[in-house]
Amino acid sequence: MNNAELENGSAGVVTKQFFTFAEPPNTFTLESGASLSPVTLAYETWGQLSKNRDNAILVAHAFSGDSHAAGFYPDDPADAKPGWWDSMIGPGKGLDTNKYFVICINILGGCMGSTGPSSINPETGQPYGLDFPMMTIGDIIETQKLLLEHLGISTLHGAIGGSVGGMQVLEWCVRYPDKIRSAIPVASTMRHSALAIAFNEVARQAIMVDPRWNRGNYYGSDGPDLGLAVARMIGHVTYLSDEAMRRKFGRRLQDKENFSYGFDVDFQVESYLRYQGTKFVERFDANSLLYITKASDYFDLVNRNGSGPSLMELTSAQTKFLVISYSSDWLYPTYQAKELVQSLKRASQDVSFCEIEADCGHDAFLIPDKRLGTLIGGFLDGVSRN
């Protein structure tokens, strides 16, 4: 890190930390009724927690994200990329670490340090696999709350997240409306649509038909890498937009002037998808994909199936909402953001809404864009003034 980088708002060096709870004989009970013991959460923080412990902002990551939202690890090589939302987190950025204590927690069910299906089941000494209990977005929030309490944070200044992260933000608001002053769901939805469930189900099937998946029991041997790569390819198509793909790839051929007249890569878009699939396999656990996509599919703030309060019961809360959508996001389209806004207004909430014009689809929230930072910075300042 040199001075130029610091002046440029670098989030700096960060260390992954761990918090373990529900240690035997205690257990953590999930929405399904199942229980886990113990539970570890990996997390990272940026900025300083204020004396009153009232400046914490939770960054909730999307399904394949992790706690490394910004900055670098101490042992990163010189050419390492910073965390996944480095453009948003740092001094003077949208989530200004001169003002806020930012925390990002790898979600329950993940595979980046938090307890998930690849963790050791203490009852067997082997990885859980499918013995890991199904968890919900609500369960993720309950674990996050325990970690925040451990850090002495009883109230969040705000929570922000894109995609599945946005669902976590909203779940926070309906479960603990008095413990969250502001909420910024980005490129998200108040209930998973049939289309989104459909894509998740196809991705799951791609993994589950891979014989190496072996009903989730593949740890220590070759895993379902091929199925997982196909699942990621499906995901990647849904994260982009028709326009972005036209602009980025069009019908350009890969390293050749003529068609191969075979099943090798002809088009750049094919090469891109295969690369994304292969790269993902190196860093993500197939069972985690199954569990986290299922948790998103279950997410529904309107019909709660008996699990927690609904959005309509939010009448007493004082949370300020900023709902953000992207014009070319067809996974969680703007009309779904507007449905959320209308539901929040019917529940007498203080809600602002912004659709950002961008042609890059659902993934737009991950792409550095000053507009998002400015919007969020201004909104959070307004919350602070109130």
Place this chain on the structure above:
Amino acid sequence: MNNAELENGSAGVVTKQFFTFAEPPNTFTLESGASLSPVTLAYETWGQLSKNRDNAILVAHAFSGDSHAAGFYPDDPADAKPGWWDSMIGPGKGLDTNKYFVICINILGGCMGSTGPSSINPETGQPYGLDFPMMTIGDIIETQKLLLEHLGISTLHGAIGGSVGGMQVLEWCVRYPDKIRSAIPVASTMRHSALAIAFNEVARQAIMVDPRWNRGNYYGSDGPDLGLAVARMIGHVTYLSDEAMRRKFGRRLQDKENFSYGFDVDFQVESYLRYQGTKFVERFDANSLLYITKASDYFDLVNRNGSGPSLMELTSAQTKFLVISYSSDWLYPTYQAKELVQSLKRASQDVSFCEIEADCGHDAFLIPDKRLGTLIGGFLDGVSRN
């Protein structure tokens, strides 16, 4: 068939016929330079060919279709469904068999009677598998033309087709503009977009990573049924629309009141997709899917990569075009139909355009809808009058 059905415009009983050409020592040369010998095409016809042999209309089927576009086979059970476009073909229907001789041909590379990768390679006595040469939409048209010539049809009154069928219609127009009086591409495009290529590539990968695919050499043993089912599920999501899925499935649960908290079917949309995948495996060959999707991906009437004339060279033709799109089709969206219309107009063609409002996505053209029949019937009558 009873009288009520006949009065109701039934297409009646139809028999699948076969035409074989390029028998040794002759061969059929494909665009790639490879050759095939012999080539068989399966086809079905409805209505009577006029004395002048000038009332033929080619129905070009979509990628998983076949020659059985309407009516019933003689040995169909009482509860059999009619052909896939029975709503469009028959006395008094959009393609009025009192006026026109309608013909539908299973495409080269298919698996419903025409020569494809599951056919016997005479050189080995075994199914071709991946030894089948890669074919293009242009190759499909050349085989169709040979069959029509065999039937004594030198000029088509019209050609119509949805999706990949629409590509065939357009390819006919640029290859043989003087042999086709009218063309109706429906829910189609003049070049396959990056998004469409991406979905096809993911579907192909789903098949090719199935170990039972065995590099295409699976005939006589268990084939890549699981991979093929996943490929079909991907396809089905793209054939529907967000709106249609909301209306048809929403977040309704399948046969239960609560979540399973497992990886069995929870939502109706999951059950629907799994069913579509399984059903498809019973009737379709995985290698045919690979070849036909690749032929669609290669389709580009603008940049021809040296293969045949481009759309811009169409200046002398007299073909009348009716381009039809569906408002909720996101695989071949209306903007692509408009690009086609503009290109045709720049090439001084006689072109009409209609976007049909429908919420059911790309598959809308397969769903009985009087509007499509009326539109097409009126257009074809106009062509006849000229």
